[in-house]
Amino acid sequence: MAHRTKLQAVRNELGYSAATTISLLTRHAHARRIPIMTAASLKTKLSRWENGHEAVGLPEYRRLFREVYGRTDAELGFPATDVPGPADDLRARIAAARTVDPTTIAAFRAQIENTRRLDRQFGGLTQLDQLRQQIDQVGGLLAHGPAAGHRASLAEALTEASTLAGWQALDRDDHTQAWSHYERAKNAAREAGSTLLLAHATAEQGFVLTALGENTYAAEQTAHARALAADGPALLRAWLAAAHGETLAATGQREAALRAFDDAHAQLPGDSVDPALPFLFLGGAHLDRWRGNALAQLGDHEAINDLGSALARLPQSWVRVRAALLVDLAFAHTAAGDRDAALTHARTARQLAQQIHSDRHLRRLAALVLPTGGRATA
Numbered sequence: 001m002a003h004r005t006k007l008q009a010v011r012n013e014l015g016y017s018a019a020t021t022i023s024l025l026t027r028h029a030h031a032r033r034i035p036i037m038t039a040a041s042l043k044t045k046l047s048r049w050e051n052g053h054e055a056v057g058l059p060e061y062r063r064l065f066r067e068v069y070g071r072t073d074a075e076l077g078f079p080a081t082d083v084p085g086p087a088d089d090l091r092a093r094i095a096a097a098r099t100v101d102p103t104t105i106a107a108f109r110a111q112i113e114n115t116r117r118l119d120r121q122f123g124g125l126t127q128l129d130q131l132r133q134q135i136d137q138v139g140g141l142l143a144h145g146p147a148a149g150h151r152a153s154l155a156e157a158l159t160e161a162s163t164l165a166g167w168q169a170l171d172r173d174d175h176t177q178a179w180s181h182y183e184r185a186k187n188a189a190r191e192a193g194s195t196l197l198l199a200h201a202t203a204e205q206g207f208v209l210t211a212l213g214e215n216t217y218a219a220e221q222t223a224h225a226r227a228l229a230a231d232g233p234a235l236l237r238a239w240l241a242a243a244h245g246e247t248l249a250a251t252g253q254r255e256a257a258l259r260a261f262d263d264a265h266a267q268l269p270g271d272s273v274d275p276a277l278p279f280l281f282l283g284g285a286h287l288d289r290w291r292g293n294a295l296a297q298l299g300d301h302e303a304i305n306d307l308g309s310a311l312a313r314l315p316q317s318w319v320r321v322r323a324a325l326l327v328d329l330a331f332a333h334t335a336a337g338d339r340d341a342a343l344t345h346a347r348t349a350r351q352l353a354q355q356i357h358s359d360r361h362l363r364r365l366a367a368l369v370l371p372t373g374g375r376a377t378a
Helices: 004-012 016-034 039-050 061-069 088-100 102-122 128-142 151-171 175-192 194-212 215-228 236-252 252-266 287-297 305-315 319-335 339-355 358-365
Strands: none
Touching: 004 039, 004 061, 004 319, 016 039, 016 061, 016 088, 016 194, 016 215, 061 175, 088 128, 088 358, 102 128, 102 215, 102 319, 128 151, 128 175, 151 175, 151 358, 194 215, 194 236, 215 236, 236 287, 252 287, 287 305, 287 319, 305 319, 319 339, 319 358, 339 358
């Protein structure tokens, strides 16, 4: 999307509506006792400023934009005529952090949830860079915020954003970036005082170890995550048990892996949607798909039944999960010696993986050796 000015580009990067920006400018102005025009006049001015028809002339308004957006004059396209000194810049960042309230945090969470939904359907190629910008913004507010106030809620939002970024980086086969995102998520979870968020981030980081072939360490890490959340909500305990099962399967421990999935089934609540855990999806086809993935890793022919059943029940909008499931089916049919079925699933999986730019699944498909010794091709 082309932007007429840097000021307009920054607002769109942050995901703010014009109304949100006007509200924030007004709130900051009142807090600083800076005279400001009415909301109706600001609406007109903001349009003119963003479209380049008029410059933001008054230093007071440039200051308000710096505080609201957390950007420098250069980043906002302002002339460097009132550049603040280091102390002024720090004071402005602290002042911006003080304005965080439940509405601000709700806006951050809504952005994360929207990114999560888009990631499921379209992949993380375009969302990851935007998510990193949001992480920087939330992290900056947390770094300059007061000891009291809304630090815990901000840290929780930072944890969720960072774990999502870690998952997207892992899908792009960027293991170093994924690890860093999960480390930030764990630190933010500790800041929030949330053992449950720490357990989730720790377990997801274990998948980076699996991707690196460090399967024993991955199983140990997911076991540790289960221990952290031993008294947590049933949905989280079920999810962590399944994560542990996946990493145990990677080590070849079939019986231990299946016991972990039995634990997951036993602990899964009837209502598998928990508003307090919006990042967990385990109901419907998801747990069966996960168990099928573990069985496919073990070369167990039973994987075909679990995966086939899950595929039939998977919503169409879950494109990323569908791609992963089809890759698993291709491997499962290969292990069963069914070249035609393996090739059919591999071709469809490759199309979806290319569609969502999933380097991880494309790499897995490149390693698929069909029963006759050939490699699957689209």
